[in-house]
Amino acid sequence: MRSGYSLEQQLRACREKAQTSEVIEYVDRGLSGEFLDRPALNKLRQDLREGILSKVVCLDPDRLSRKLMNQLIVSEEIEKKVELVFVNGEYQRTPEGMLFYQLRGAIAEFEKKKITERMSRGRIQKARQGKVIRDYQIYGYDYDKEKEQLVINSYEASVVRTIFELFTSPKSDVQGINGIARYLTNQGIPTKRNAKQWHRQVVRQILMNKAYVGEFFQNRWNTEGMLANKYGSSDKVKMTARPQEDWIQVPCPKIIEIEQYEHTQAILKESRRRWRGTSKHEYLLSGLVRCEECGNTMTGRRAKNWGSYHREYTDVKNTAGAKNKGCGNRVNCEKLDDEVWNELIRWLNNPEELIESLNDFKDSQHSYEKMVLERIGIELNRIKTGRNRLINLLTSDEFFQEVDVRDKLKELKEKEVNLLKDKKEIETKLKEEQGKGIINTKLLEKATTYYLSHGTDRLNIVNKRDIIRSIVKEIRVDCNYNVEIITL
Structure with a gap:
């Protein structure tokens, strides 16, 4: 009916x-x-x-x-x-x-x-025309039906700022997405739908939503065929993303600064390693160290040597089903911790030097990616030329093994698909990095202020870890103890 x-x-x-x-x-x-x-x-x-x-x-x-x-x-x-x-x-x-x-x-x-x-x-x-076509129920905003615009909900906006602050500058008792969800639940803060319980996925969606930096898109998702299909059926249609050029950006008031949002996204990429369960013994660089030789993460452990125990980072994986057992690289824990921390102190005391060196790294990295794109372009042209020759051969009267030609065409097609995939990934990465530095001046100033306000003598391992994680993405160590610190 x-x-x-x-x-x-x-x-x-x-x-x-x-x-x-x-x-x-x-x-x-x-x-x-x-x-x-x-x-x-x-x-x-x-x-x-x-x-x-x-x-x-x-x-x-x-x-x-x-x-x-x-x-x-x-x-x-x-x-x-x-x-x-x-x-x-x-x-x-x-x-x-x-x-x-x-x-x-x-x-x-x-x-x-x-x-x-x-x-x-x-x-x-x-x-x-810049109008918001419906109420999308975005936490931090209300929907003005008359003006057809999103307006800031002051209470919810303050909660959004708290979520981003807790994630980028975690407290000892509130760490990671799960910790934030528990904190909001314990504080009695309701969700957008007035639920009492916060779920980690809701917090993650808030942390990833670009509306909070004033970038709100409509016509992003294709929901054709989903209308009123509440009960599930064999003809159920899944929501899919439209091509990015079809998205329509509309004005949206900003709640979070772009620098904090970008810092959040960088941390999210590393969150699985950063916020995994804590071990019995605390390690300053836990979740950040990686072996340059085999690519395994290096975890902290106590090792026995000549009757005495010492702490080390190692890439050896003894767990059942580990894909890569590691190459056996071991690094003294205290030695690596001191080296990294001393380098961080030097950066914090000379932030201009750090930014300059990082910008140089960014330029060289982009030069490499552009070189790869150039190589891919040459390979794609070669494939096109080779395919044309093979097609001409198929239509000629010359004697040849048709099966071999078709197999070669299939091989060229597979190679082309892989190259186009690599090309798209690199182009997307370059586009994301356009106009965005590897580390933002404001974030570095924030870490510096935090460091100076505590003072070197009063910093415990938790304070040091927070400072390191606000700047460092990964620490790579080879078997000759060459250390490379990669920033966010």
């Missing part, structure tokens, strides 16, 4: 057509006829199988389904058991009658598509 003001009129018309008071009504209120899997329709089909019904009265064929194929399936299923009657028009089980019935179904399906298209076009036009 159609939802809205005409629903009761539709029901009354069906009752009059039935000409009896002994009726069972099957009404799917507010659900799209696009899907077969609807509660009331499922109940109707079940009652048919159990022989409860003697006649089915329906307003129009498109009330069974908006899709012609589904319409035919359901009507045939009904007519095998009982008589099927429509309020608006009858049809005979003749070739002409079936043709008319199918034409009506096709027109109904076409009408549905046209309505969807017009609504979609209208929403896109509104978005291009």
Whole structure:
């Protein structure tokens, strides 16, 4: 049945057509006829199988389904058991009658598509005018229906700032996404839907949402076919992302500074290693050290040597199923901790030197990536030339092994696909880095202020670890003890 003001009129018309008071009504209120899997329709089909019904009265064929194929399936299923009657028009089980019935179904399906298209076009036009087309329920914002804009909710915005602050500058009792979720729950802060319990995934979504830096996009997701499909079915359609060039950016008030957001994204990439469970013994560089030789992460442990114990970082993995057991690289814990910490102190005392060196690193890194792109371009041209030669060979009268040529074409195609994938990844990375430094001056100033306010003598291992993680992404060590510190 159609939802809205005409629903009761539709029901009354069906009752009059039935000409009896002994009726069972099957009404799917507010659900799209696009899907077969609807509660009331499922109940109707079940009652048919159990022989409860003697006649089915329906307003129009498109009330069974908006899709012609589904319409035919359901009507045939009904007519095998009982008589099927429509309020608006009858049809005979003749070739002409079936043709008319199918034409009506096709027109109904076409009408549905046209309505969807017009609504979609209208929403896109509104978005291009800078209007927010609906309430997206974004934490930190309210929806102004009159102005069709997002406005800051001051209370929720303060919670958003707290979440970003706790993640980028963690306290000893609030660390990582799980820690933040527990903290918000314990503080009695409600979610956007007024739930008492915060889930880690909700916190992660907030940390990744670019709306908080004033970049809000509409027309980002393709939800065609998902409308009102609340119950799950074989024809369920998943939401997919549209190409980025189809996204429409609209004005959105800023809650978080871009520097803090970028710092958050860098930490999120390393969060699995950074916030894994704490060990029995604390290690200053836990989750940051990696072996340059084999690529394994290097974890802290106590090792026995000549009857005495010492602490070390090692890449050896003794866990069952470890893909890479490690090359056996071992580094003295105290020696590496002191070297890294002393280098950090030198950076904090000379922040200008650090920024300059990092900018030089960024330029050299981009030069390398551009060189790789150039090489990929040359390879793609070679593949194109080779493919043209092989195609010409296939169409010529020369004697050759056709199977070999086709195998070579397949090989070239696979190589081309891999090269295009690599090209896209590098181009995306360069685009993301455009106009963005590896480390931001404000973040470094923040770490410096934190360091100076505590003083070297009063810093414990937790304070030192917080400072290091606010700047350092990874520490690579080879077997000759060459140390490379990579910043966020």
